[in-house]
Amino acid sequence: MNRRWRSPLRIALALLFVAFITLPFVMIVLEAFGTGWFGMRLLPAGWTLKWFGWAFATVDLGTVMWNTVVIALIATMASIALAIPAAWMFARYALPLRGVLIGLVLFPRMIPEITFALGVAKIFYAFHLTNTRLGIGLSHVILAAPFAVLVLISPFEGIDSRLLEAGSVLGCNTPQLWRRVILPLALPGVIAAALFSFLASYNDFVLTLMVYGPNTVTLPVQTYLSIGNGYTSVAAAISLLLLIPSLVFLMGLMRMVEPEKLLGGLKGA
Amino acid sequence: MSGSTLEIIGLRKSWGRLAVLQGIGLSVPGGQFVSLLGPSGCGKTTLLRLITGSLAPDAGRVLVDGADVTEMATHRRNMGMVFQNFALFPHLTVAENVAFPLHVRKIPAQAREAQVRDALAMVHLEALEARYPRELSGGQQQRVGLARAIVFRPTILLLDEPLSNLDAALREEMRIEISQVTRRLGITAVYVTHDQREALALSDSIALMNRGRIEQFGVPEDLYLRPANAFVARFIGYTNAVAVTVRPGSARIDGGEAVLHGIDDRGILGPGIAFFHPGDIALAPPPEANAAAHDDAVVARVEELAFMGDHFEYVVEDASGRRFKANVPIGGTVFERGSEVSVVLPAGKAVLVPRGAEDAETP
Amino acid sequence: MLLFLAVAFYYPLGFTLSESFTAKSGGFSLAEYGALLGSRRGWSVFGLTLVLATGATILSLLLSLPLALALRRRFAGKAALQFLMMLPITIPSLVGALGLLILYDRTGWLNYFLVAVLHVIAQPIPIDYTIPGIILFYVWMFFPYGGLVLMSGVGAIDPAVEEAGRVMGGSPGYVLRRVLLPLLRPSLVAGSVMVFLQCFGAFSVPLIAGCNHQPVAVRIHTLATVFLDWPQASAMAVIMGLVQVALLLGYRAIDARGRRTA
Numbered sequence: 001m002n003r004r005w006r007s008p009l010r011i012a013l014a015l016l017f018v019a020f021i022t023l024p025f026v027m028i029v030l031e032a033f034g035t036g037w038f039g040m041r042l043l044p045a046g047w048t049l050k051w052f053g054w055a056f057a058t059v060d061l062g063t064v065m066w067n068t069v070v071i072a073l074i075a076t077m078a079s080i081a082l083a084i085p086a087a088w089m090f091a092r093y094a095l096p097l098r099g100v101l102i103g104l105v106l107f108p109r110m111i112p113e114i115t116f117a118l119g120v121a122k123i124f125y126a127f128h129l130t131n132t133r134l135g136i137g138l139s140h141v142i143l144a145a146p147f148a149v150l151v152l153i154s155p156f157e158g159i160d161s162r163l164l165e166a167g168s169v170l171g172c173n174t175p176q177l178w179r180r181v182i183l184p185l186a187l188p189g190v191i192a193a194a195l196f197s198f199l200a201s202y203n204d205f206v207l208t209l210m211v212y213g214p215n216t217v218t219l220p221v222q223t224y225l226s227i228g229n230g231y232t233s234v235a236a237a238i239s240l241l242l243l244i245p246s247l248v249f250l251m252g253l254m255r256m257v258e259p260e261k262l263l264g265g266l267k268g269a
Numbered sequence: 270m271s272g273s274t275l276e277i278i279g280l281r282k283s284w285g286r287l288a289v290l291q292g293i294g295l296s297v298p299g300g301q302f303v304s305l306l307g308p309s310g311c312g313k314t315t316l317l318r319l320i321t322g323s324l325a326p327d328a329g330r331v332l333v334d335g336a337d338v339t340e341m342a343t344h345r346r347n348m349g350m351v352f353q354n355f356a357l358f359p360h361l362t363v364a365e366n367v368a369f370p371l372h373v374r375k376i377p378a379q380a381r382e383a384q385v386r387d388a389l390a391m392v393h394l395e396a397l398e399a400r401y402p403r404e405l406s407g408g409q410q411q412r413v414g415l416a417r418a419i420v421f422r423p424t425i426l427l428l429d430e431p432l433s434n435l436d437a438a439l440r441e442e443m444r445i446e447i448s449q450v451t452r453r454l455g456i457t458a459v460y461v462t463h464d465q466r467e468a469l470a471l472s473d474s475i476a477l478m479n480r481g482r483i484e485q486f487g488v489p490e491d492l493y494l495r496p497a498n499a500f501v502a503r504f505i506g507y508t509n510a511v512a513v514t515v516r517p518g519s520a521r522i523d524g525g526e527a528v529l530h531g532i533d534d535r536g537i538l539g540p541g542i543a544f545f546h547p548g549d550i551a552l553a554p555p556p557e558a559n560a561a562a563h564d565d566a567v568v569a570r571v572e573e574l575a576f577m578g579d580h581f582e583y584v585v586e587d588a589s590g591r592r593f594k595a596n597v598p599i600g601g602t603v604f605e606r607g608s609e610v611s612v613v614l615p616a617g618k619a620v621l622v623p624r625g626a627e628d629a630e631t632p
Numbered sequence: 633m634l635l636f637l638a639v640a641f642y643y644p645l646g647f648t649l650s651e652s653f654t655a656k657s658g659g660f661s662l663a664e665y666g667a668l669l670g671s672r673r674g675w676s677v678f679g680l681t682l683v684l685a686t687g688a689t690i691l692s693l694l695l696s697l698p699l700a701l702a703l704r705r706r707f708a709g710k711a712a713l714q715f716l717m718m719l720p721i722t723i724p725s726l727v728g729a730l731g732l733l734i735l736y737d738r739t740g741w742l743n744y745f746l747v748a749v750l751h752v753i754a755q756p757i758p759i760d761y762t763i764p765g766i767i768l769f770y771v772w773m774f775f776p777y778g779g780l781v782l783m784s785g786v787g788a789i790d791p792a793v794e795e796a797g798r799v800m801g802g803s804p805g806y807v808l809r810r811v812l813l814p815l816l817r818p819s820l821v822a823g824s825v826m827v828f829l830q831c832f833g834a835f836s837v838p839l840i841a842g843c844n845h846q847p848v849a850v851r852i853h854t855l856a857t858v859f860l861d862w863p864q865a866s867a868m869a870v871i872m873g874l875v876q877v878a879l880l881l882g883y884r885a886i887d888a889r890g891r892r893t894a
């Protein structure tokens with residue numbers, strides 16, 4: 001097979017493909033670190049960190065990042081708190097209408113975000129929730145929790161019920177059983193669910209765009225606002241910060257699972 | 270129709286640094302049934318894939334009827350192949366699977382249907398032609414594989430361990446079927462297996478492979494009665510081996526006084542190994558009771574014995590730690606575990622091979 | 633969990649529904665749907681969405697299929713390539729959209745490269761803000777869904793089956809048509825549906841690179857936040873949701889039938 005790859009046509013096609021995928025990222029990096037680069041050169045004239053400085057100075061990037069992280073953490077904790085009992089029910093009990101219930105839980109991920117974002121926005125305006133991190137964080141649970149349930153069902157199914165019996169026999173009450181037996185056994189699953197939830201919230205744009213307020217601007221929204229204002233370089237600098245968790249997450253994930261298994265959407269449209 | 274001759278000259282193939290085939294030469298006359306016999310991983314499948322052109326050799330040539338096909342594309346070689354894991358087309362029915370090679374060759378519909386029916390009849394699968402491969406048992410799938418490989422009357426048929434996925438009874442039945450079909454069609458067949466009994470039963474000749482080389486190529490009797498070396502002897506089924514020193518017409522068993530008189534020395538002089546079948550070894554009461562009667566015997570102790578119905582299977586060990594397996598017919602004396610026996614090694618049944626450096630520490 | 637979703641998700645969803653059925657004067661009415669489906673404007677939004685999604689789906693498959701077939705064997709750098717393919721679908725879509733915009737802008741890097749460095753074209757070609765341009769962006773962002781499904785589909789085919797096709801006399805093209813493609817059909821369907829649904833719901837790309845070309849998701853956003861016409865936006869959202877659910881259910885049905893007969 002090696003011989004086939006050595007042919008120049010194949011190499012050219014492979015390079016073209018790699019360029020097709022990577023060039024947009026290269027552009028963002030050049031835009032974020034370059035000066036004197038208004039499309040009239042292949043590479044920027046000089047290199048600078050000033051766009052990051054601008055970002056912090058003009059749009060209060062520190063607060064935006066803090067918002068994004070706090071909101072993501074709220075969403076993650078709430079999702080996990082909701083998803084653990086739900087996934088446990090789905091995994092361990094023969095519920096009536098199980099398929100329908102799972103469908104109802106996953107339904108938010110099946111329809112376009114914008115469709116329910118409208119209703120959420122309406123309600124947020126009515127109850128003045130738009131300007132609180134807690135409110136936005138909770139709204140993100142809609143996006144994160146279905147995923148968390150999906151991720152948690154199979155590790156919970158995998159717990160041998162004899163271990164639970166053994167735990168009870170050895171004197172654990174129900175909370176102790178959870179703390180000492182179930183959660184440690186399902187820990188990798190819980191961590192995966194938490195990471196998925198965090199990323200779903202951190203990266204979310206559509207829903208946040210519909211519900212954010214002046215004090216709850218997040219990184220994706222700020223990226224959008226900066227693009228809208230025409231500050232492409234500032235937007236590029238911000239989007240690099242926005243990229244970090246996804247890249248870390250992806251690299252970690254590639255090590256653990258086959259990429260084909262990860263389909264199902266990690267982000268909003 | 271008669272089969273094509275197949276000639277293989279100096280084939281080499283490496284995967285990275287692993288040299289899988291290290292210069293294979295083989296010549297198969299038209300219509301012959303040849304087995305490639307060897308342990309798992311010795312390169313049998315690789316050799317078949319070089320013959321079909323699915324792999325390109327690093328060196329060497331493949332000739333069919335004298336014409337060099339080494340560079341020819343696989344699909345032009347007109348060879349049939351039965352694959353190790355069936356490799357049926359999962360989206361096609363039995364009949365469609367068998368018709369595939371005919372479709373490719375643009376055989377008109379009428380002739381095609383007749384040929385498919387013939388081929389299916391030959392492997393007794395007429396009734397199942399509308400089924401999909403996953404609805405068939407392993408044996409049935411393998412029959413479809415065979416029908417698909419012969420339906421277009423290839424001049425060379427390659428079979429890659431076609432019986433290894435079947436149970437014992439089916440294996441017997443399919444073996445006979447393969448033998449009949451190939452002989453009826455007069456196809457040149459190359460049959461890969463790691464089961465020496467299959468190879469002995471089916472083949473006109475056998476190429477015994479080991480680590481990418483052919484250790485011996487010959488008719489079954491040759492390999493059985495005149496193995497070229499210890500590897501061949503062991504692989505073909507000789508379980509008892511003793512190191513000997515050979516003189517013309519006799520061989521002295523190393524580390525003792527026993528001598529095998531009247532042995533066929535095959536021109537081997539010096540260090541050698543004598544092989545015996547378990548059924549050829551006899552056990553007798555120990556020499557105190559019957560001194561000097563058995564010049565060709567070694568004294569040993571019974572380690573294991575098992576009743577196998579028509580015979581006892583003994584495992585005995587002599588003072589130097591040499592073990593022998595002996596199958597003794599029922600009706601004679603039974604020796605208890607731990608008792609001393611005299612192991613009689615019949616010189617007339619011994620098979621001698623030269624002892625090379627690699628055999629120094631064993632037999 | 634269900635309770636939370638009931639409050640946080642199904643209630644707003646119901647809100648959207650009821651809003652869409654509310655007349656401007658209050659009370660139940662189908663007026664919004666009438667206005668939407670009775671106007672050229674309404675139909676053109678859905679038409680544009682379908683054109684974009686269909687075009688991008690077809691191109692994505694045309695890119696994914698050769699890619700999956702070319703990559704079916706192991707080779708050095710395969711993991712790196714898969715990592716690259718995961719990138720567009722893992723990162724926030726807004727970031728991807730920004731990168732695409734910078735690269736493909738009229739005064740962007742690619743046009744400069746083609747005009748001033750390679751001299752293959754005389755004038756910069758407009759890419760962003762055009763329909764083919766948006767389709768190209770969709771392909772970049774969503775083709776990995778199809779590509780990864782196809783790669784796993786190709787990986788599930790026993791290589792010996794393909795080899796059998798060749799040995800039995802099938803030329804490479806024949807084996808591709810009669811063996812590989814039929815075996816890949818479920819993956820092709822699944823991959824297209826995945827890509828299509830992603831394109832159908834796409835928001836970030838057309839939002840910042842679409843300009844006057846507003847597919848459904850963007851139109852809903854504009855109606856709600858610019859024109860403050862929430863009932864009309866809601867009606868559109870309901871139709872969008874219904875279309876997507878119908879597509880998903882249709883796919884499930886095909887898939888289930890395929891499983892039963894295949």
Ligand SMILES: Nc1ncnc2c1ncn2[C@@H]1O[C@H](COP(=O)(O)OP(=O)(O)OP(=O)(O)O)[C@@H](O)[C@H]1O
Nearest residue numbers: 284289307308309310311312313314315316353463
């Ligand atoms: N595509 C490949 N890449 C790397 N190594 C390979 C490949 N195919 C085969 N090998 C190696 O070549 C050697 C011979 O393989 P081959 O399949 O020819 O053995 P075999 O004699 O058919 O064994 P078996 O009886 O188990 O089928 C093995 O060590 C195997 O690991």
Ligand SMILES: [Mg+2]
Nearest residue numbers: 313314315353
């Ligand atoms: Mg093999």
